[in-house]
Amino acid sequence: AQSVTQLDSQVPVFEEAPVELRCNYSSSVSVYLFWYVQYPNQGLQLLLKYLSGSTLVESINGFEAEFNKSQTSFHLRKPSVHISDTAEYFCALSGGSNYKLTFGKGTLLTVNP
Amino acid sequence: KAGVTQTPRYLIKTRGQQVTLSCSPISGHRSVSWYQQTPGQGLQFLFEYFSETQRNKGNFPGRFSGRQFSNSRSEMNVSTLELGDSALYLCASSLQGDGIDTQYFGPGTRLTVL
Numbered sequence: 001a002q003s004v005t006q007l008d009s010q011v012p013v014f015e016e017a018p019v020e021l022r023c024n025y026s027s028s029v030s031v032y033l034f035w036y037v038q039y040p041n042q043g044l045q046l047l048l049k050y051l052s053g054s055t056l057v058e059s060i061n062g063f064e065a066e067f068n069k070s071q072t073s074f075h076l077r078k079p080s081v082h083i084s085d086t087a088e089y090f091c092a093l094s095g096g097s098n099y100k101l102t103f104g105k106g107t108l109l110t111v112n113p
Numbered sequence: 114k115a116g117v118t119q120t121p122r123y124l125i126k127t128r129g130q131q132v133t134l135s136c137s138p139i140s141g142h143r144s145v146s147w148y149q150q151t152p153g154q155g156l157q158f159l160f161e162y163f164s165e166t167q168r169n170k171g172n173f174p175g176r177f178s179g180r181q182f183s184n185s186r187s188e189m190n191v192s193t194l195e196l197g198d199s200a201l202y203l204c205a206s207s208l209q210g211d212g213i214d215t216q217y218f219g220p221g222t223r224l225t226v227l
Contacts, residue, residue, distance in 0.1 A: 042220055044203065051213055099163070100158040103157075
């Protein structure tokens with residue numbers, strides 16, 4: 001069975017502060033890892049993904065995530081957040097030819113002025 | 114390219130009724146997946162279709178069903194609605210539906226069961 005654990009349900013931070021959203025996974029097969037973001041009353045948008053190769057992946061809006069196989073983690077980081085980053089963030093995995101994404105419970109990031 | 118579209122966006126039904134939700138994937142995408150999102154359970158996989166065939170189904174009762182048409186559009190149906198079926202239902206499309214593909218999500222259909 002595959003599972004994703006997001007260790008923090010809510011993360012409040014001040015604008016321009018750094019942030020880390022934690023994600024751990026469990027799987028008996030090789031996986032692909034994703035971070036999605038959901039703004040209020042919208043669907044999910046892909047933020048970044050790890051398929052293979054370099055373990056550090058970056059998004060166009062300054063987020064980055066590092067795949068750590070030994071710790072089975074895929075934490076999301078941003079060195080300086082903006083008010084507009086306020087949203088819910090979901091870590092997800094796929095793998096094993098089961099044609100689905102398995103999601104974590106989500107982390108609500110709230111950026112305060 | 115137009116994104117994934119879902120209709121209707123909002124729906125209110127009463128217990129015992131049935132409902133049909135529709136999803137139009139991005140042009141050229143042949144895989145469509147459905148997810149249920151609730152505050153308590155989070156995002157849960159319902160089923161996935163590729164070329165009109167269901168390839169995987171999540172752990173939901175038989176009241177939840179779906180289908181895919183030859184143009185890749187998909188519908189899901191929930192019969193004998195229960196209060197607990199109130200949720201945001203998200204549709205996602207991708208090229209092949211394998212693990213590497215990026216899944217593109219629609220805005221969802223918010224179903225309220227009274």
